[in-house]
Amino acid sequence: DTGVSQDPRHKITKRGQNVTFRCDPISEHNRLYWYRQTLGQGPEFLTYFQNEAQLEKSRLLSDRFSAERPKGSFSTLEIQRTEQGDSAMYLCASSLIGQANTEAFFGQGTRLTVV
Amino acid sequence: AQSVTQLDSQVPVFEEAPVELRCNYSSSVSVYLFWYVQYPNQGLQLLLKYLSGSTLVESINGFEAEFNKSQTSFHLRKPSVHISDTAEYFCAVSDSGNKLTFGGGTRVLVKP
Numbered sequence: 001d002t003g004v005s006q007d008p009r010h011k012i013t014k015r016g017q018n019v020t021f022r023c024d025p026i027s028e029h030n031r032l033y034w035y036r037q038t039l040g041q042g043p044e045f046l047t048y049f050q051n052e053a054q055l056e057k058s059r060l061l062s063d064r065f066s067a068e069r070p071k072g073s074f075s076t077l078e079i080q081r082t083e084q085g086d087s088a089m090y091l092c093a094s095s096l097i098g099q100a101n102t103e104a105f106f107g108q109g110t111r112l113t114v115v
Numbered sequence: 116a117q118s119v120t121q122l123d124s125q126v127p128v129f130e131e132a133p134v135e136l137r138c139n140y141s142s143s144v145s146v147y148l149f150w151y152v153q154y155p156n157q158g159l160q161l162l163l164k165y166l167s168g169s170t171l172v173e174s175i176n177g178f179e180a181e182f183n184k185s186q187t188s189f190h191l192r193k194p195s196v197h198i199s200d201t202a203e204y205f206c207a208v209s210d211s212g213n214k215l216t217f218g219g220g221t222r223v224l225v226k227p
Binding site for chain 1: 119121124151156157158159160161164205207214215216217218219220
């Protein structure tokens with residue numbers, strides 16, 4: 001299967017610890033997005049990359065959050081000093097820019113629980 | 116700024132009955148509209164999209180949605196639901212930049 005893959009699928013961490021998630025997009029896709037989804041809510045945009053450049057960050061992305069896409073392929077999302085409010089599903093999506101609003105393909109997400 | 120309102124958080128429906136999920140949006144620019152479906156513990160899957168052209172769009176599994184610019188709506192319908200349609204459905208809008216703004220979701224529970 002060559003879809004978007006995210007690792008890990010589940011993460012339980014203690015408050016104050018750092019966590020890092022990985023996203024591997026569809027190989028030819030040059031745009032990569034991160035979203036956060038809390039229980040009972042729709043996904044909220046966090047940030048996106050075009051190739052290795054981070055083009056936009058939401059105000060939801062506090063200083064404790066950092067995302068990278070070093071070689072324009074996979075991406076990582078790090079949360080430092082986790083808080084209970086960070087508990088959510090973190091979704092990654094990718095798309096191919098250059099075509100009029102092509103579909104964004106989503107991974108299955110990483111569910112983070114901060115205890 | 117864009118926003119999406121899904122008017123029903125939960126819709127119970129009997130199998131083989133019709134269902135309509137309502138979606139209204141606001142945007143200062145032209146938008147593209149999407150419906151995504153999310154099954155339990157899964158990511159989002161695109162159900163259908165409106166980019167331009169015919170205002171009525173259809174999916175391969177019997178859903179359809181109609182873009183109404185004057186009412187800023189993009190309601191989703193299916194004439195006869197199946198148990199397997201039990202899922203959460205999200206309406207989303209995007210400007211040309213591909214970033215999606217989602218509604219709060221509508222949970223559809225199909226009862227036998």
